[in-house]
Structure formats: structure tokens, C-alpha cells
Amino acid sequence: MSRIRDLARPHIAELEPYPPGKPIEELERELGVRDSIKLASNESAFGPSPQVVRAIQEVAAGVHRYPDGSCFYLRQAVAKALGVEEGQLLFGCGSDEILEILVKTFLGPGEEAVFPWPSFAMYPIVTRGMGGVAVSVPLDAELRPDVEALAAAVTERTRLLFLANPNNPTGTSIGAADFQKLLERLPEQVLVVCDEAYREYVRRSDFPDSLAALARRPTMVVLRTFSKVYGLAGLRIGFAVGDPELVGLLERARHPFNVSSLAQAAALAALGDREHVARAITLNASGLKQLEEGFRELGLRFAPSDANFVLVRVGEGASRVYEGLLQRGVITRPLGAFGLHEHLRVTVGLPTENERFLKALREVWDG
Numbered sequence: 001m002s003r004i005r006d007l008a009r010p011h012i013a014e015l016e017p018y019p020p021g022k023p024i025e026e027l028e029r030e031l032g033v034r035d036s037i038k039l040a041s042n043e044s045a046f047g048p049s050p051q052v053v054r055a056i057q058e059v060a061a062g063v064h065r066y067p068d069g070s071c072f073y074l075r076q077a078v079a080k081a082l083g084v085e086e087g088q089l090l091f092g093c094g095s096d097e098i099l100e101i102l103v104k105t106f107l108g109p110g111e112e113a114v115f116p117w118p119s120f121a122m123y124p125i126v127t128r129g130m131g132g133v134a135v136s137v138p139l140d141a142e143l144r145p146d147v148e149a150l151a152a153a154v155t156e157r158t159r160l161l162f163l164a165n166p167n168n169p170t171g172t173s174i175g176a177a178d179f180q181k182l183l184e185r186l187p188e189q190v191l192v193v194c195d196e197a198y199r200e201y202v203r204r205s206d207f208p209d210s211l212a213a214l215a216r217r218p219t220m221v222v223l224r225t226f227s228k229v230y231g232l233a234g235l236r237i238g239f240a241v242g243d244p245e246l247v248g249l250l251e252r253a254r255h256p257f258n259v260s261s262l263a264q265a266a267a268l269a270a271l272g273d274r275e276h277v278a279r280a281i282t283l284n285a286s287g288l289k290q291l292e293e294g295f296r297e298l299g300l301r302f303a304p305s306d307a308n309f310v311l312v313r314v315g316e317g318a319s320r321v322y323e324g325l326l327q328r329g330v331i332t333r334p335l336g337a338f339g340l341h342e343h344l345r346v347t348v349g350l351p352t353e354n355e356r357f358l359k360a361l362r363e364v365w366d367g
């Protein structure tokens, strides 16, 4: 009999599995530390709204039922909040699932998906997982997506272009002028996936209005998520906005009950608590300042961030710094796998967590 590996389709067998992080309790046991803080996964430090917790409790007793497969009430609320048609919305089990639905719908074997690199790890994974060809385009010298180079990488085999704006893991973004230039340079048949997971945190005033741009370009979708500013990463819910005909195609490719009832109720409540969102945005902005000042004091360079994390250059000893922080109970994200061997990515925490991170960083730096 052939080896089990040979039974799998080659493009799946060749994938590197996404490395899951250890539960924080396990890590603490291994390192002999307590009360560690996790600044590694760009989650909201400020947690969900209390209204979300109540909404989950209210629907919890009904989880023996399948969820509403159309996300009826949530659809109404999101359409109203964004000023779009209900038929322009597709909900998914996180934007991760929507990325997969997009490649399943639009990318055939041997066809190409273009994206900047380093960027979100799922772009190459979903592309290769469908037998597609991942075409990565280096960021520019300022670690921003390089609009000219992205457009130049498109061929007649290109079906999709992923653009995380703001970009992960750099936190950098492109403005309206660059975004417009990119759209003008891309042939109509290339579907632009404008992934705005961190949209709510953006500080620059010239950030592109991608939802308005949808009217001019039907071959584009905008992705948003409840995992970041709304604090619902553990429930897995995100959505796409696009042309109703295009969204109709995506609807055919999704599972009928892809968003749990808890996630739907939580997202509806999260959307309703504007104050909580505003507070999370304000705290994030002051947390970014706190981190940036700490980096300046140490003479460390960092990328300007429009997100809830910051990319800092700690130099050749990045893995020593990462390990040193870990020993002090501070979990950050090393980026060697992204080709950023001298950098760490740090998610904005609560003010006390940011301070603890900076203190640990100073110790590691001096040591």
C-alpha cells in the first residue's frame, strides 16, 4: 500500500500546517512563570462589551437548535450600520473562512493569487490549499504594500489580489491615492480582496473609502471582522461586502450554518455598543503611543501602525529578545517565518500590560 501521505492531493500534502500556539497555562507551566500576558495574536486587550456577554448568556440555552443560516437580524444591522444593501453581505466563520470561500469560488488549479509579502499568513495557505499559485510581492522600503509592483505582478492567469489594509504583520497602510492607483492598474477580471480587519483602528485621515469604491468596481470585496475591535475573536465571525451578484456566487460555496447562533447574537450586541468600540479605539491609540515612546527611549525603530499592534525592529538578536520576554511572562510574536528576522510584532495591551512589556524589554535589552 502507498504511504498515507501519497493518498492526499499533493497541494494539500505540501502545505505547512498552521502552527497553533500553546494554551497560555501550558506555556506558564513549561517556563515556570505566572500571570503572563499575551500580546501575540492581535486580539482586543479590552475584551467584549458586557452587552455581548449578556447576549451570549441569553441564547446559550438554545444551542440545541441550528443557527439562522441567513444571519437575518445581524444582516439587517450591519447593512444599516454600513449603509449597504443586505444582499451585499456574506457572513463567515471569521474572515478566514471567507478567504477560503473566495478561492473556492474564483481560483482554479494553476491560477494565480497575488498579494504583498509579508502579509497575512492565510493568503498563501488558502491559495495553495486550492491548488492555486501564490504570487508574493515584496513590500516597499517603508514596509507598505507596493502598489506599482503589485499591479506589475498581475498576469492573464491572475484571478485574485489580496490586500490587507492596514497590513498584518507590519501595521502599515496605503492611502486613498495609492489605493485608487492600484484599482486603475488592475484589469477588471482580477477580483480585489480588500481585507480591512483593522479598519476601525486606522489613524491616518486619507484612508481609502473602499465601500464607496465598490460602486465603481464590481470585482472587489471588502472584508471586515468582529475579531479585533469588537473583541469576538473566540467566536469566529466576519463578513464580506460586495456586488450582490458576486456575493450570490459566494453564498453558493459556503456551508449553510457557517456562523454559530452565539456568534450572531454576540456580533449584533457588539455592533450596538458604540461606546465600547469608541473606548477600545481610544485606548488602542494611547497604548500605541505608550509603546512608541518606550521604543524611542530605547532607540528602537518601529513601523507606523494603523492597527492594534506594532512592528518593532530589535535587530539580529530578535529570537534572544523574544525568549527573554517569554521568560518574563510576556508573549510577543517573532516573525522569522515571514522573513522579518530582526523584528517582533507586539499587540497593544492594557496600559499596565504595555508597561510590563516595556519593562521586560528594557531588562532584556540591558542584559
Ligand SMILES: Cc1ncc(COP(=O)(O)O)c(C=O)c1O
Pocket: 041, 042, 093, 094, 095, 096, 097, 120, 164, 167, 168, 195, 197, 224, 225, 226, 227, 233, 236, 237, 238
Ligand atoms: C489581515 C487579517 N485578515 C484577517 C484576519 C482573520 O480574522 P478572523 O478572525 O475574522 O478570521 C486577520 C487576523 O489576524 C488578519 O490579520
